[in-house]
Amino acid sequence: MRKALIAGNWKMNKTDPEAIELARALVAEVGQYEACDILLCPPFTSLKSVGDVIRGSKIKLGAQTMHWEKSGAFTGMVCADMLKSLGCTYVIIGHSEQRQFFGETDETVNKRTRAALANGLTPIVCVGEFLEQRESGKHEQIVRDQVIQGLKGLTSDEMKQVAIAYEPVWAIGTGKTASSQDADDMHACIRSTIEKVWNRDVAQGLVIQYGGSVKPDTIDEQMAMPNIDGALVGGAALQADSFARIVRFQ
Ligand code: PEP
Numbered sequence: 001m002r003k004a005l006i007a008g009n010w011k012m013n014k015t016d017p018e019a020i021e022l023a024r025a026l027v028a029e030v031g032q033y034e035a036c037d038i039l040l041c042p043p044f045t046s047l048k049s050v051g052d053v054i055r056g057s058k059i060k061l062g063a064q065t066m067h068w069e070k071s072g073a074f075t076g077m078v079c080a081d082m083l084k085s086l087g088c089t090y091v092i093i094g095h096s097e098q099r100q101f102f103g104e105t106d107e108t109v110n111k112r113t114r115a116a117l118a119n120g121l122t123p124i125v126c127v128g129e130f131l132e133q134r135e136s137g138k139h140e141q142i143v144r145d146q147v148i149q150g151l152k153g154l155t156s157d158e159m160k161q162v163a164i165a166y167e168p169v170w171a172i173g174t175g176k177t178a179s180s181q182d183a184d185d186m187h188a189c190i191r192s193t194i195e196k197v198w199n200r201d202v203a204q205g206l207v208i209q210y211g212g213s214v215k216p217d218t219i220d221e222q223m224a225m226p227n228i229d230g231a232l233v234g235g236a237a238l239q240a241d242s243f244a245r246i247v248r249f250q
Contacts, residue, residue: 023049039062062089062091066078068111095167110153117162128168144189167211180222
């Protein structure tokens with residue numbers, strides 16, 4: 001049985017006082033909720049303070065990216081040890097905004113994923129197609145390639161520590177969400193790809209989140225699909241009441 005993972009990706013939002021306020025509200029609303037795993041991914045600047053607020057609750061902490069090197073001259077970047085020292089247990093890797101604006105490729109996704117795993121962090125590896133790719137019927141091939149290249153070389157044991165987020169780029173921050181059936185079809189395609197490259201055990205245990213304009217009024221239908229194991233939530237994670245409702249999906 002896969003335990004659902006509901007994650008809030010706060011992106012480049014929330015000053016530190018605002019982040020603390022949101023984290024406090026979430027601890028009050030869902031801090032002891034155990035029906036799913038709950039993860040907050042604030043910006044780097046608030047990892048410490050959000051980590052302090054959620055300590056003692058069931059809510060987990062993650063970062064939005066990391067570098068694959070251990071330390072060194074990489075201005076602007078952070079490494080796994082830094083994240084772990086603040087209590088992070090997860091890191092989002094290969095988000096489409098990193099791919100679009102910061103030169104992320106499947107190769108750098110692979111390096112970051114390996115480094116995260118080597119340091120005991122759970123990577124949430126993001127994949128997803130552009131609208132033109134879906135319209136031309138290439139979406140499954142595109143996503144399959146992202147999965148295979150991004151996770152290349154991982155052992156079955158390592159794969160058991162990985163989560164995947166399927167986020168069609170055209171659905172992120174646009175208010176358009178993939179139909180639950182389209183999302184589930186893609187999740188099934190990802191799962192069968194994982195089964196072919198690794199094995200059935202890995203594929204059946206893999207948590208695959210959906211992301212792309214998830215809202216309180218979409219989550220129940222999405223989570224009822226057999227291959228959707230959680231959500232990576234952007235906009236709706238910025239308010240405590242909407243994120244708490246998503247966490248309490250029915
Ligand atoms: C995201 O940040 O990964 C995301 C899916 O954003 P939104 O929910 O705003 O579409």
